[in-house]
Amino acid sequence: MTVPSLTLTSLGGAADAPLVVLGSSLGTSSILWEDVAPALAADYRVLAWDLPGHGASPAASDSFSVADLADAVADTVGEPFLYAGVSLGGAVGLTLALRHPSLVRRAAIVASGAQLGEPSGWHERAAQIRAQSTSSVIVGSAQRWFAPDSIAQRPELSGRLLHALQDADDESYALCCEALAAYDVRPSLGEIRMPVLAVWGQFDAVAPEAKSVEIASGVASGSIVEIADAAHLPPAEQPVATAAALLDFFQEA
Template identity: 40%
Template sequence: MELTATILAAPTAPAAANPRVLIVLPSLGTSVGALWQSAATHLGEVDPATTIIGIDLPGHGRSAPVDVSAGTSEYPQLTMSDLAEAVLATIDRVLPDVAGSADASAASISVAGDSIGGAIALQLALDHGDRFDRAAVFCTGAKIGEPRGWLERAEVVATSGTPTQVTGSAQRWFGEGFMDREPEASAALLHSLQDADRFSYAALCHALASYDVRSRLAEITLPVLAVAGSEDQPTPPTKLAEIANGVSGALLEVIEGAAHLVPAEAPAVAAGLLHEFLNPDAAGATGTGEQNSATLPTASGPREASRDEVREAGMTVRRQVLSDAHVDRANAKVDDFTADFQDLITRYAWGEIWTRPGLEKRMRSAITLTAMIAGGHEAELAMHVKAAVRNGLTRDEIKEVLLQSAIYCSVPSANTAFSVASQALAEMDDEG
């Protein structure tokens, strides 16, 4: 099984002693170019010394289909480990040319993937963690769907072809309005599905049917970024939160309004998150793919930045934690009387405190829940319960925070908190 690699973004700045390479992997039914090219172009603009290489899956894009004996429809039943090994073999084959040296091990390699591409990235982190610096997983899970469903889909596609999946994929892949806003991008993705080899697609379904690394997440030692689309049906944010909770030190980001193909639906945002993740020491990296001249706060002191820069950084993290919809509603209500207060909380609460690197966002959410309970701030508690889910707390962890508050804040306070939290979580379920 030989896969094809494509350079999506070549370096435009002098390479360092150890060339930096990002490998990107597509989802089931898409080509790497259709899914990742726009995000790679954005990322190349802010990371000009990095080479971004896309690797197509078997029978997708530019990669050859799986071997099927003439006159039969018997295709190989692949595993995720098979796919991970094929990706690694491809990296070893193309990297010497990219690195400009026969010693490809000198290169600094990270991997990012969407859906099954994210599952392959997790498998590589488990089986060959020493070969990679970082892993970013988009719209995926440690287990995706149920085996029976994948096996049934494999048989349908092997018999009738990938066009049978176009209508369903159009509904699952994209957030509301994306196909109207970006007709060319959505058409390219759906065409890549229609053009995919049916037996290769079926073989990948078999890999997903047997894939389950939930019990192994703690074995991953690489830094991991987990990115979810808020509207994703196949792999909702809870799937990415499970990864973020299972891998020590992993980060979780939820992209509002996006569904299952974040790199194509929000390419600038995806590029910004990758830039920040791949450059953890870079000052002023933001989740929008743009550079901010403000210096990030340190563990021991505040940032050195202008008032506007702090406010901009605060607005970015406020939107990440509370959602664009919430912040837009709050901003719509701002008038001359409340404007200064909104500016105050954006700059100080969000710009000075929530942006600090000393605590992960999920820890800050747990602390904030306790503070809201202790203060009896029910409306704010409901808002921060939803924010806690976006920041990676599971419902069981939220329950534990509320139980502990019964001891330290009072049983009546916890009783009210459980009622508020239950309603907030139910609203999230209703919103999908």
């Protein structure tokens, strides 16, 4: 296992403002957050990181774990921050809270869980990507990612997100799948002491309400919020509601 290289992208805010770090989901990039970032940037300095081989981050060739991703974020940011992450980005958020509690002031875990999917399913997807590329999962991803009306309501951004999936490095995507296959922090949730907000989308079949309840009830100080009319990508589907939930949570700090 190796700690991968990650790239940070500035999404606005004053240089002397408190820092918010945003993590994206498997197959997407920091564009997932671009309609939420302006609301956050009014009060915070906003940075987003991309997964290996996604967006601006370099491709990976060696295997890594979710813990390695968390260490990479901590090393790259290097100062205390508020955090929000979607799906795999949310898994990294919980792992950051466990491994780097001195850096993470508060963590919002969006459309994610303390464990996600079945290991066999992740290994099967990794093999599919290596054989057929990320293009082979575009249709299935669109069905998982978006609520019934999301694509029709936001066609331009939805299309860009699906293009980001197509553009993701195949091996890096496969390695992310294998990291998720081994990810399970359920036994350690009680060790997380900072406030945690668990956010789920009303139509999310990947990380439904039960995943957020498990997080919020497992950590020392947890709360939950539902985003209506969203599935697995609330920041893209419902940016106003997502930004409001995050601002309410961060401003309690």
